[in-house]
Amino acid sequence: MCDFIYLFIYLLVGWLVGWLILEKGSPQVERSCRVLDFNDPFSTEVKPRILLMGLRRSGKSSIQKVVFHKMSPNETLFLESTNKICREDVSNSSFVNFQIWDFPGQIDFFDPTFDYEMIFRGTGALIFVIDSQDDYMEALARLHLTVTRAYKVNPDINFEIFIHKVDGLSDDHKIETQRDIHQRANDDLADAGLEKIHLSFYLTSIYDHSIFEAFSKVVQKLIPQLPTLENLLNIFISNSGIEKAFLFDVVSKIYIATDSTPVDMQTYELCCDMIDVVIDISCIYGLKDDGTGTPYDKESMAIIKLNNTTVLYLKEVTKFLALVCFVREESFERKGLIDYNFHCFRKAIQEVFEVRMKVVRSRKHQSHLQKNKRPTPNGTPRMPL
Numbered sequence: 001m002c003d004f005i006y007l008f009i010y011l012l013v014g015w016l017v018g019w020l021i022l023e024k025g026s027p028q029v030e031r032s033c034r035v036l037d038f039n040d041p042f043s044t045e046v047k048p049r050i051l052l053m054g055l056r057r058s059g060k061s062s063i064q065k066v067v068f069h070k071m072s073p074n075e076t077l078f079l080e081s082t083n084k085i086c087r088e089d090v091s092n093s094s095f096v097n098f099q100i101w102d103f104p105g106q107i108d109f110f111d112p113t114f115d116y117e118m119i120f121r122g123t124g125a126l127i128f129v130i131d132s133q134d135d136y137m138e139a140l141a142r143l144h145l146t147v148t149r150a151y152k153v154n155p156d157i158n159f160e161i162f163i164h165k166v167d168g169l170s171d172d173h174k175i176e177t178q179r180d181i182h183q184r185a186n187d188d189l190a191d192a193g194l195e196k197i198h199l200s201f202y203l204t205s206i207y208d209h210s211i212f213e214a215f216s217k218v219v220q221k222l223i224p225q226l227p228t229l230e231n232l233l234n235i236f237i238s239n240s241g242i243e244k245a246f247l248f249d250v251v252s253k254i255y256i257a258t259d260s261t262p263v264d265m266q267t268y269e270l271c272c273d274m275i276d277v278v279i280d281i282s283c284i285y286g287l288k289d290d291g292t293g294t295p296y297d298k299e300s301m302a303i304i305k306l307n308n309t310t311v312l313y314l315k316e317v318t319k320f321l322a323l324v325c326f327v328r329e330e331s332f333e334r335k336g337l338i339d340y341n342f343h344c345f346r347k348a349i350q351e352v353f354e355v356r357m358k359v360v361r362s363r364k365h366q367s368h369l370q371k372n373k374r375p376t377p378n379g380t381p382r383m384p385l
């Protein structure tokens, strides 16, 4: 009997810890997955839109779930095929602010009843996912059709091609597949006289950090303040003796900016792991007994000394952003200087935020005025003009 009670308590504690990590593992963000309604006023809002397109089972929904919902890659095996466009708002910081539209693979979006012009008009990036473990000829034909139609409606779209599921390929095979897809996709565009369309290629998998890195690059292109952020990071690291610094969105582990030294995958992976450790530990041991409190706040910081004379240093920048730096041990001795420079860096970031917020507010105000000026269906104005 006693054994049963222990077993029950053990299972209950296990379940509670698991629930804490999954449910509270990240700061609260305004995210919701909604099925698209074209009459929804938000569908035409100014937030840049990222479309996830590609053939069925190519991995679109898995990417979205792993990057933005902390779903474990193995769980994606049980995802059902998407049958309606699913829209999600990602609004966790003033910089990372967009919508992701996950398309069903089998959709015929060139169906005359389907308003693809409206969709492409407000799109910032179109991610086309190609399953590299499958025969990709059909995917390439579909890619060509999608890109050419989208370009005609909106030449400013960034076309991002994810050569996905590369975890199943050997290193040589990966490079060969990328070369082949790159060549064929660009040849098709050249044949159609559209060589001016630029396609960016990424090798991705949900089973490692490559998907986060690729998404980071896609999102960065949509942040108009990127050069300013890069500049601030450059000034910060050069005056503090820091090797490398990333500005991370803590929830998604997308890095929204880094200094201009090259990024290597291992460094990026270490930073992601560090964020996971900080958030997980603080979720398990940092919240109050009744589960209230936040796992990430102004006090959040962490220092990890590595065995290669490097120090990893994490500090909170805003509610949703963290700075993660790589510092040599000897430079870290001047931690006071680093902290002072960090203080200046954080202040500068806040100023950039404020300018952005002012722009967003005035845009909202303008679009509100325009909406009110538009006549109602019977021709009468909505507001006295």
Ligand SMILES: Nc1nc2c(ncn2[C@@H]2O[C@H](COP(=O)(O)OP(=O)(O)OP(=O)(O)O)[C@@H](O)[C@H]2O)c(=O)[nH]1
Residues within 6 Å of the ligand: 054, 055, 056, 057, 058, 059, 060, 061, 062, 063, 073, 075, 076, 077, 078, 079, 080, 081, 082, 083, 103, 104, 105, 106, 164, 165, 166, 167, 168, 204, 205, 206, 207
């Ligand atoms: N090996 C591997 N499998 C993956 C990867 N990403 C997704 N998958 C698997 O691919 C299958 C299809 O994934 P989905 O995300 O449902 O594909 P989808 O593109 O949304 O499919 P539709 O909704 O039907 O258009 C699932 O079994 C995933 O586990 C990856 O990076 N590597």
Ligand SMILES: [Mg+2]
Residues within 6 Å of the ligand: 060, 061, 062, 080, 081, 082, 102, 103, 104, 105
């Ligand atoms: Mg899907």
